[in-house]
Amino acid sequence: MKFLVDQQVQDIEMPENLKLNTFLQEFHSDCPHPQCKFGFYGFAFGQSPFPVPKIVQDSLARNSDKGAYAPVPGIPELRSAISKYNRHYFRMDVDPKRIYVGPGTKELIFNLLEILHGTVILPTPAWLGYLPQIRFLKKNYHMLPTRANKKISPNDLKKLALRLQDRQKILILNNPHNPTGLLYNRLELEEITDVCRDQDITVISDEIYAQTTYDFSKFVSMGKIYPEGTFVTNGLSKSHAAGGYRLGYVIFPQHVSDLKGQFKKILATEYTAVSTPIQHAAISGFEISKEIDQYFEVTRNIHHIMGEYTYHALSAIDGIKATRPEATFYLLADFNSFAPDLQKADILTSQKLSESLIIHPYHTAIVGGDNLVLERTDFSARIAYVDYDGAKVYQNYLDCKPKSNGESAEFVKNNAPKIVDGIKMIGNFFEHLRRESIPYVQAKTE
Template sequence: MELAHRVKTLSPSSTLAITAKAKELKQQGHDVIGLGAGEPDFNTPDYILEAAKKAMDDGMTKYTPAGGIVELKKAIAAKFTDDNELSYANDQIIVTTGAKHALYTLFQVILNKGDEVIVPSPYWVSYPEQIKLAEGSAVFVQASEKNHFKITPNELEEAITDKTKAVVINSPSNPTGMMYNKDELEKIGEVCLKHNILIISDEIYEKLIYTEKPHTSIASLSNELKEQTVIINGVSKSHAMTGWRIGYAAGSKEIIKAMTNLASHSTSNPTSIAQYAALAAYSTEEDTTLELKQVFADRLDVFYDLINDIPGISCVKPEGAFYLFPNVKEAATKNGFTSVDEWVTALLEEEKVALVPGSGFGSPDNARLSYALSLEELTEAAKRIKRFVVNNQSK
């Protein structure tokens, strides 16, 4: 049977692929350090686990409304008020099977064939593939390393055509860890309002910021920008709940209604038990995100210095998330490789350290390194990478 054309052109997720390869080597008995995973290395906090158990004991195991339980929507709305100074009604929020599914569903309901979505590069690997699945076209705008991988208002405006439907802003960013400040977002917002472009604001890493500069949601800057923005978020990164698959979107009633209708014919509803777990995450006074944030901040300070000390590798220090995105092209070239992809593969084979090549993020000179591991593992990983680079310089 011939497969549908929409899936024939899909590229596999490079992050999941490298993680799978690392797990395979581990199962073969190799001492592999995997720097590819995009998830906290902590178990979900106990109070959330207890809430899930209670939900099961109380019989909360049935279908729920397609867009999520009312209690969770109210808790998400309260979170927006407390954290972002934003007000959303229940019919402006949809709970989804992870933030990734929120994005997928959004692209499905806003894009027609040939519509364009501007995607700053480097980008999260699933943006272009999801746009492609909705029969849209991703228009990449290369953000310079000198500008900390952030696009400028002029660069955004130059990419706009009469087919442009939306722009994706991911702050803090996966894979770079960089974030836009209030002034930068205001200027980008002005361009979007001028050209009537929908802003897709992916804020999944908003709780993991390591500078004094606060997170700013572009939707909070004006009523006009709020109406023009759909926020994507979830509990995966902030509460170590990646496997629970609870994300959400907030935006105009029209868009949220369309997303909810589509969800009713695809997932039926997010997992009931996971929704009650997420409800506990957002409705308790216990804030485990501060501890999570401090652990990652400490790791960043150590790991950044170790990686930046390796010959041929340079890195802009990230402000959020839990990734380094160093430029490793010089090291790869001096090691005799024609591409960073080849260098990453050889590193995994020889030193058993798994990185994600930057080509999957639209930045072939870079590599993504997750520091969601212990300091001991990160120190050992940096040691192995440096040994690999130094030992292969004679190639």
């Protein structure tokens, strides 16, 4: 029997991160060169390398017997803990009734896009997960290219909004930002808010990296600046290194009532509720404690050290420009000055650049600009600096905290050698490219 697949599903491509993961696994198993045994330099995957906080692990073990269905919006104890968490860290007073829990922010953003009518405004470069969701839901959308500073221009946002015919516009704001690692300050958020209020723009503010802000005092939630028009999403995956727990939450705007009922209906239809043991475990992660405070401080400091090293090491390579990250564990590297040399080597797109870097002898994995909603011919790439043993590095940091820039550089060299060597390999690739024009070898990515 032949089964027919709905055309809407056939039109959706495999998410780029999963496609890349499959390609890397196949490449590693097929490569005949002995040098491949170490794997590859992993700048492609955005997953925190640290262990889940011990108190969260212990709480999960204690609550493994919780087999009953949870309420659709989340168990009351968790919603209350998230409310207190936002008051303590983000200075937002949020009624627990405004909080809905879901299986990760990715799913919650999808759910919001399902119920919100209107045209989506997507600033670029962007996280690779937004656009497939928008297309799957057949939403009208418009790109909003950012300028040299890689941040939304309020004037550009206003000009675009004035051209859109839909009564409601939906801006996806990712702050701190994946893939650049940049942070919007209060003034920048206020200027964006002025446009949103004037043009009746609803904001979905993806703040999953908030706790990774290196100078945490500088983080401001859009939910505090524009509380009547912002849906804030956050969760456990990046701050608590618990992506596999699949737990996120959304804070609804102030003074919204009827929409929450519609949202609850969607959640109940699609997945009933988040795993009950996971919800109970998450309470410990969102409760205010010395252990969690220390965990946030140590992990963000390590991300900062790794980010500074990666930024300076890449910027030291002639022809490469990079964003200097203020949060997350990413930066955006710009290789466009090499465009003439890449084109001579028949490397005409960012995807082909990614494929050329992963093949022998370079073994370096990046996420190319076409996966970041940039033009296919934009030779930019996201660099994730998390290729190290998080548990070991966490303990080494506690044992001997770097006290200077020199000590921080040594800390990276001693604890993250694949980051160090991977950056050198990127430099080697472009040096070889300019010197002798590397012939492009087609890599199988399907």
